Amino acid sequence: MAENLAAAGLASSVRPSVLATLEASLASGQCTTDPDALEAHAGDASSAVPVRPVAVVHARSVEDVQATLVWASEHGVPVTPRGTGTGKAGGCIPQAGGVVLSLAGMAGITSVQPEHGFAEVEPGVVTGPFRDTMEQDFGLFYPPDPNSLDRCTLGGNVATNAGGPVALKYGVTGRYVMGLTAVLANGTVIDTGRRQPKGVAGYDLRGLLVGSEGTLAVLVGLRLGLLPRPRAVISALMPFASLDAAARAVARSRQQGLLPRALELVDGVTLSRVRPHAAFPVDPSWGALLLAEFDGEPGTPERDLERFVDGLEGAGPDQVRIAADSAERTALWEMRRQMSKLVKIGTLGHISEDIAVPVGSIPTLVQRLQRVAEQHRLIVATYGHAGDGNLHVNILWEELTGAERAEDAAEAVMREALELGGTISGEHGIGLLKRRFLPLEQTSPVLSLQRALKSQWDPVGILNPGKIFA
Numbered sequence: 419m420a421e422n423l424a425a426a427g428l429a430s431s432v433r434p435s436v437l438a439t440l441e442a443s444l445a446s447g448q449c450t451t452d453p454d455a456l457e458a459h460a461g462d463a464s465s466a467v468p469v470r471p472v473a474v475v476h477a478r479s480v481e482d483v484q485a486t487l488v489w490a491s492e493h494g495v496p497v498t499p500r501g502t503g504t505g506k507a508g509g510c511i512p513q514a515g516g517v518v519l520s521l522a523g524m525a526g527i528t529s530v531q532p533e534h535g536f537a538e539v540e541p542g543v544v545t546g547p548f549r550d551t552m553e554q555d556f557g558l559f560y561p562p563d564p565n566s567l568d569r570c571t572l573g574g575n576v577a578t579n580a581g582g583p584v585a586l587k588y589g590v591t592g593r594y595v596m597g598l599t600a601v602l603a604n605g606t607v608i609d610t611g612r613r614q615p616k617g618v619a620g621y622d623l624r625g626l627l628v629g630s631e632g633t634l635a636v637l638v639g640l641r642l643g644l645l646p647r648p649r650a651v652i653s654a655l656m657p658f659a660s661l662d663a664a665a666r667a668v669a670r671s672r673q674q675g676l677l678p679r680a681l682e683l684v685d686g687v688t689l690s691r692v693r694p695h696a697a698f699p700v701d702p703s704w705g706a707l708l709l710a711e712f713d714g715e716p717g718t719p720e721r722d723l724e725r726f727v728d729g730l731e732g733a734g735p736d737q738v739r740i741a742a743d744s745a746e747r748t749a750l751w752e753m754r755r756q757m758s759k760l761v762k763i764g765t766l767g768h769i770s771e772d773i774a775v776p777v778g779s780i781p782t783l784v785q786r787l788q789r790v791a792e793q794h795r796l797i798v799a800t801y802g803h804a805g806d807g808n809l810h811v812n813i814l815w816e817e818l819t820g821a822e823r824a825e826d827a828a829e830a831v832m833r834e835a836l837e838l839g840g841t842i843s844g845e846h847g848i849g850l851l852k853r854r855f856l857p858l859e860q861t862s863p864v865l866s867l868q869r870a871l872k873s874q875w876d877p878v879g880i881l882n883p884g885k886i887f888a
């Protein structure tokens with residue numbers, strides 16, 4: 419590791435006197451080396467091994483971010499931006515000898531401009547409360563809804579181009595990013611993007627920053643587009659006898675001329691692990707479950723659901739249960755949000771993959787995943803945003819020897835997705851965990867172009883080094 423850092427021209431450790439100059443440029447307490455703070459900023463929600471930073475900077479202003487990056491460029495110290503660490507690819511895990519730059523404290527809603535259809539926010543605003551405020555105070559809708567929305571930040575969502583259940587109808591975070599304010603590695607502040615729906619002047623640097631995982635610049639201001647709020651929403655549970663049947667229903671859904679806002683698939687393995695904790699009865703006979711949601715003007719979601727189920731014909735569910743009220747809807751989604759935690763109970767370890775394939779290939783994909791589980795003698799629990807082809811594949815093991823087989827199984831899962839014309843990451847990003855697999859998906863000219871962009875934006879290589887590219 420020390421050799422790699424030296425090759426990149428980065429410091430492998432920071433002398434106390436050098437750290438003191440950073441502390442001096444910030445308000446008291448903003449730069450901390452407290453062991454508990456270092457521990458709390460060492461890992462994320464993935465299975466990647468945590469790495470303690472040498473210090474954590476709690477940014478409160480754009481100037482704090484500039485001071486940190488200028489200092490880091492001068493001394494060759496790696497800086498890893500961080501929201502709230504809910505990432506699932508190891509993206510905010512610091513480089514050994516580096517500093518974590520936490521944006522969680524920059525959490526103000528700067529302005530809401532309903533007449534222009536956007537809000538301007540700092541990066542540390544938490545996604546769920548932001549959506550609630552837009553809806554309750556302004557009657558507006560900010561669609562992106564990653565299942566971590568009670569904790570993740572809007573800055574983290576932009577940096578990972580996060581998706582979520584309603585991305586099926588409304589698209590992922592990037593669709594709502596109208597403009598960005600970012601601090602470059604040398605401390606320069608740039609504004610990129612637009613204030614109106616259209617704007618095609620020059621290259622789309624805004625688009626380049628979306629999903630850049632903290633490797634090109636630190637996002638300090640976000641201009642996010644808002645939509646009129648749909649007036650009615652319904653959620654329906656649809657159990658199927660088998661996973662194959664549910665997957666076939668997903669594949670047919672695209673041919674019906676209807677777009678649910680969410681269409682989530684849960685396999686039988688996940689259901690059996692969730693059953694003891696579920697807020698509603700999960701029948702042991704269910705082989706899989708679809709959770710569908712429709713929205714629109716009052717009355718239309720019910721009609722759309724009926725047409726949707728009718729359109730499945732022989733491939734339909736065994737029953738359709740519509741959530742009676744918003745409390746029941748909330749309970750359903752709460753259970754869905756807990757899945758990533760519940761499937762792991764009682765296991766010795768896990769690897770979570772986040773593949774996506776063209777929707778019509780979902781039935782083939784689930785069959786191949788079952789084959790991977792059998793071949794590697796592991797438990798594979800699959801659920802996710804199947805309506806847009808994105809499945810979370812949890813490879814679980816309950817005995818010590820499982821870990822090695824799981825690594826092979828994870829690679830097999832990614833290869834299956836690629837063979838079906840898909841991607842190794844539908845929404846979590848590449849981070850640390852998938853960087854060695856990126857060349858399976860992208861050709862060397864495409865990788866070289868991206869590396870060239872990285873070195874243009876960050877010549878010293880201080881910004882989240884070691885992420886995305888091996």
Ligand SMILES: Cc1cc2nc3c(=O)[nH]c(=O)nc-3n(C[C@H](O)[C@H](O)[C@H](O)COP(=O)(O)OP(=O)(O)OC[C@H]3O[C@@H](n4cnc5c(N)ncnc54)[C@H](O)[C@@H]3O)c2cc1C
Binds near residue numbers: 508576633637
């Ligand atoms: C239970 C659970 C459910 C989840 N569900 C979903 C889901 O449905 N859809 C989905 O897409 N993801 C999901 N995730 C993954 C995760 O929540 C998202 O990737 C989220 O966008 C990360 O936000 P964060 O604030 O936690 O970012 P972090 O984990 O702190 O950071 C993630 C990446 O963004 C970079 N970054 C963060 N802030 C900035 C900034 N201001 N400037 C530059 N770079 C920055 C970091 O360097 C890192 O590379 C889920 C995670 C959990 C634990």
